[in-house]
Amino acid sequence: MNKQQLKQTLLLSLSFLLLYYTVVYVFSEKTDIKNEDGSFVEIGNDYFKNKTIEWIIPFKEGGGGDTWARFNLPYFTKHLSGNPVVVVNNIPGGGSIKGANLFADRVKPDGLMILGTSGTTQMPYLLDDPRVRYDYKKYKPLMSYPTGGVVYCSPSLGINSATDLHKIKDIPLKYASQGPTSLDIVPMFSFDLLGLNVDAVFGFRGRGAGRLAFERGEVLIDYQTSSAYIKNVKPLVAMGDAVPLFSFGALDENGNLVRDPSFPELPHFGEVYEQLGYSLEGLKWDTWFAFMSAGFGGMKLLLTPKETPDEIVSLYREAIMAMKKDEKYKKEKPVALGFYEQSVGEKAEKIFNLATNIKKEEKEYMKNWLREKYDLNI
Amino acid sequence: MIDLVLQAFQSLFDPSNFMFLVLGVLLGLVVGVFPGLGGIAGLSLLLPFIYGMDQVAALATLVGLVAVIPTSATFSSILMGIPGSSSSQATVLDGFPLSKKGQASRALSASFISSLFGGLFGAIILTFFVQIARPVILIFGSAELFMLAIFGLSMVGSLSGKSVVKGVLACAFGLLIGSIGAAPATGEFRMIFGINYLYDGLPLVIIALSIFAFPEISELFRKDRAIASDEAEFKTNGWLDGVKDFIKHKWLAIRCAGIGTIVGAIPGMGGSVVDWIAYGHAMQTSKDKDHFGKGDIRGVIAPESANNAKEGGALMPTLLFGIPGSGSMAVFLGGMVLIGIEAGPSMVTTDISLTYSIIWSLAIANVIGAGLSLFLSEPISLLTRIRFSLLAPFMIMVISFAAFQATKDMTDLWMLLVFGLIGTFMKRFGWSRPAFLIGFVLAAQAESYLNMSVQFYSWSMFVRPGVIIIMILTLISLYFSRKGSVDENVELMEKANIGGKSMNRTPQLIFAIAVLVFIVIALIDAYKQSFLGGAFPMIISLLALPFGIGLIYILYKNDPKSASVFDAEQAVDEGTFKSPWYEPMLWIGGLYALSGLIGFVPAIILFFVSFLTFKAKTLWLKTSLLTGGAVLMLTLFGYFLNLKFPEGILF
Structure with missing residues (x-):
């Protein structure tokens, strides 16, 4: 090492x-929404102009969550006033916990970073997974998108519809599951409620x-989400x-369980449960309903921090409303996403609350069930 | 059927569709050159454009992109020893030694011809196979998939090196590293040592880069010469030799393309083992095996004809069942959904013409991609003549960048360093790195399919005809591997024995003990889990334990004739290495520490300037140009592909 080299x-x-x-400074965007004295800057229609919105998707490229975001992406750019660039940032890991945690650590209430969650993200939150650092109580929804699910079985079981379910109660069945704390918790719990030996x-x-x-x-009973079921x-x-048995149902305007509009010919889980002589109240039922809402009714949620100024939120709302009127969107959405409606405003709010709020007893009931049935300590 | 195929052809050769196919191919070639990026980065670049395009045109672009990534990934595998994609790991084994011998262009052209052939062959098989594919794919239940994982593991027999003890240990070590993270059967977390990063297990990209690329880079760093060493005879017109090589070994290429298509078509096998199976097959069916691992062209032809054929095979489960047969197919499937095509049984009925146009786009993309690459192989192979100290910072930047794409976490880089260190020691002490990698890749598969098949079939799984057939294949493969096994160190071993130098065995003893300690840790950890969660690592570590103890005994006793006693550091001629073994680690470790503090791009600036000034001894102008070029490349790439770099905690 000589002087010259040094x-x-x-x-x-x-x-x-x-x-x-210097280059970084020149090209960086000024994103502070607060003035130096702590008051909010005025947010006008050109707020998003020349800005980049980062949409965090805690899933891999190519999956359902990713497709959902990427489908909406061009419409957001087109209809958000100011036409910002919107990019998807995939941060998979830990069954979506990693990306959602990262969002929780980094997000500012400026509308420039949004998080798209899925039922898979809701489950560990509801079950108090110690790895979870995100808290739905700190967010509000910009948009929600539900999905449905259909349970079907093999014709070799000899039943034709859900009304015959009692006939197969004693047959030991297997179910191919992704894991006890995944979205599969809903079908697994449903089987148990119906008294099936799965x-x-x-x-x-x-x-x-x-x-x-x-x-x-290899398995004789299974469920698929709506679009996979149809195709x-x-x-x-x-x-x-295959013999279709029942759907998990859908949530209506008031948050009641109704038949899934994609499968009006199929009874929903509640009907089947009632038919077997159980009533649609009590802790067991409430627990099922809470997890169903989190997993299916409010499956996909687009979130921003609670403190995000209303002006920014309404920019998003207007954009999404305009998107839903877009002819191209109307034509392509059913094929790419399915037949359900992407909701905004009060309806999204209602679904968000159903999907992310759970009573302590319901939580404990589910944990107990997992412990007893699958020897799982969570 | 013929009219449908012709119809598909016709719509493909429609000028605008064809143009889109070429566009996809060009994009795939550019993106594929960078290891670790692959189809995902290409897709994110492509997506904004495929919107609103005609379905056939959009599909052509997507297919063009996906098809050629294994083709252009070969550049880094052969020229630099960096596995370019998960299915071109085995190519490194013989491709890189050929580069070192100055025959890079020969290796490249043989590999591109093989890729071209593999892609075409796959498409031809698929044209006929697609009609009966559904029932055939359904034959492979979890029991068959478990046996296939075992079949994959049997390839270790051909790749374990001269020392059986170390080969078995390396494989078991890989299996245990592969079982870190959530247990497939219960979701319990194993061996995570409180590190959040390990919840999902270690990413394959990191392991492949650190086990193969890292030790090579650090060795070249220390030798400080060009990749093609001075004594090597640098061939011009090598590409013609490559073509001749391919013609000579055409039957091998046909067999391997067949293997590639079949393995690709089985959902759940994944593309990462197909190259190893093809390589193992080439070994087992060759009479003269002495050159494997030292630059045998068959070691390039076999995996390369298999990995392009694999992409075709992987289309089957993707299109017919909506289940991606490989990583890039997952992205492809997502792209299909976006342009409004849903995979499913209709792809062989109402949408069959679409299926044919996909299959044949794939074939044509392979021809264009391989043709272009072939054309470039001669000039690009000149890279191997460049003094390594000028190339080293670029290669270090590329592998770090590739590693960071795995989970976009700073820990990616630290894991690269940790396993790079392990890989360096494995290379130095003659532990088979392929055996380790095969173990790692197949760990999750073997475990979860074992778990499933025991629960579905219990003991009756062993009387299923498919299982029996694969079992017999496994035994045949083991029988043929008894005659010889690839060992990259054979020459050095012979030299060490002739010289009869006394060897300091402490370094290798320490490494062997460290591995043994890890096995014991794995055993204790498995003991703490529930039965289903811990059974697999427990079985593996119990099986490995006697081998570990045996190796330590051999090393302690010092039998100079034993193949298990080896230390490359002491076997090479004096003066080969110009710097101590830890110097590359310090440079790379320093780069990462700096990245953690001030962010990756500023750290790269400091790294380049100081490395070039002190190690390569370049002056003002050259240092500035190279540094500026590197930073420009990095930021442009990041900008266009929307990729993030590690951020520092200070700024």
Whole structure:
């Protein structure tokens, strides 16, 4: 190491760093929504102009959550006033806990970072997973999007509809599950409520793998979310290789459980449960309803911190309303996303509350059930 | 059927569709050159554009992109020893030694011809197979998939090196590292040592980069020469030799393309083992195995004809069941949904013409991609003539950048360093790195399918015809591997024995003891889990334990003839290495520590300037140009692909 080299290193490093930080400074966006004295800056219609919105998706590229965000992306850019660039940032890991945690750590109430969660993100929060650092109480919804699910079984069981379910009560069945704290908790708990003798086999990667196990005859009962059911199970039903039993239902304007509009011919879980002589009240039922709302009714939620100024939230709301009137959106949405409605405003608020609020007793009931049935300590 | 195929052709060769296919191919080639990026980055670049495009055109672009990534990933595998994608790891084994011998262009052209052939062959098989694919794919239940994982593991027999003890240990070590994280059967967390990062287990990209690329980079760093060493005879017109090599080994290429298509078509196998199976197959069916691992062209042709064929095979579960057969297929599936095509049984009935146009886009993309790459192989191979100290900072930047794409967490870089250190020691002490990697890749598969098949079939799984057939294949594979196993250190071993130098065995003893300690930790950890959660790591560590103790006994006793006693550091000629073994670690570790403090890009600036000034001894102008080029490349790439870099805690 000689003097000349030292001089060269120091001088070049300094000049490159200076250049780099200058460029970064020039191109950086001023995002502070508060003035120096702590009051909010005025937020006008051009608030988003020349800004970039980062949409955090805590799932891998290509999955359901990712597709949802990427489908909406161009419409957001088009209809948000100021036409900001919207980018999806995929941060998968820990079944979506990692990305949601990162959002919780970094987000500012400026509307420039939004989080798209899914039922998978809600479950560990509701079950007090110690890894969870995000708190839904600190967020409010910009948009919500539900999905449905249909339970079906193999014709080899010899039943034709949910009314015959009592006939197979004593047959030991297997269910291909992604894991006890995933969205699969809803079907697994449903089977138990109906008195079916179903044991879960864990370790399947995705519902698609579970469907494959059904087609191979390794499991005789399965469920799929709406779009996968329509595309991949309906043909099996038509060929007589699968028997649809019931849907998990949907939430109406007032948050009541009704038949799933995509499958009006199928009874929802509540009807089947009632038919077996149980009543739709009490802790057991409430627990089912709470987890169903979190997993399906409010499956996909687009969130921003609670303190986000109303002006920003209404910019989003107007954009989403305009998007829903877009002809291209109307044409493409059913194919890409399915038949449910993306809600904003009060309706989104209502669904958000149903999906993320849970009573302590319900939580404890579910934990107890997991402990007893699957020897799981959470 | 023929008219449907022709119809698909016709719509493909429609000028505008064809243009989109070429666009996808070009994009795929550019993105594929950078290791670790692959289809995901390409897709994010592509998505804004495929919106509103005609379905066939959009599909053509997507397919073009996905098809050629394994093709262009070969550049870094062969030229730099950096596995470019998860399915071109095995190519490194013989491809990189060929580069060192100055035959990079030969290796590249052989590999591109093989890729081209593999892609075409896959498409031809699929054209006929697609009609009966559904029932065939359904034959593979969890029991069969478990046996296939075991079949994959049997390849270790051909790749374990001269020392069986160390080969078995390396594989078990890989299996245990692969079982870190959530247990597939119960979700319990194993061996996470309080590190949040480990919840999901270690990413394959990190392990592949650290086990293969890292030790090579640090070795070249210390030798400080060009990749193609001075003694090597640098071939011009090597690409013609590559073509001749391919013609000579055409039957091998056909067999491996077949293997690739089949393995790709089985959902749940994943593309990461297909190259190893093809490589193992090439080993087992060759009479003269002595050159494998030292630059045998068959070691390039086999995996490369398999990995492009694999993409075709992987289309089957993706299109027919909506279940992605590989990582890039997951992205492809997402892209399909966005343009309004849902995969499912209708792809063989009402939408069959769409399926055919996808299959044949794939084939044509392979031809264009491989053709372009072939054209470039001669000039690009000149990279191997550059003094390594000029190349080193770029390679270090590229592997760090690639590693960071795994989970976009600073810990990615630290894990790269930790496993890079382990990889360096494995190379130095002659532990088979392929055996380790195969163990790592197959750990999750073997465990979860074992768990499922025991619960679904219990003992009757062993009387299923599919299982019996795969079991027989496994035994055949083991039988053929008894005759020889790849060992990258054979030459050094012979030299060490002739010289009869006395060897200081302490370093390798320490490493062996460290691995043994890890096995014991894994055993204790498994003991704490529930039965289903701990059974797999417990079985593996109990099996590995006697081998570990045996190795330590051998090392302690010092039998100079034993293949298990080896230390490359003491076997090489004096003066080969110009700096101590830990110096590359210090540079790279320093870069990461700095990144943690001030962010990756500023750290890269400081790293480049000081490395070039002190190590490469370049002057003002060259230092500025190289540093400026690197930073520009990094920021442009980050900007266009919307990729993030590690941020520092200070700024």
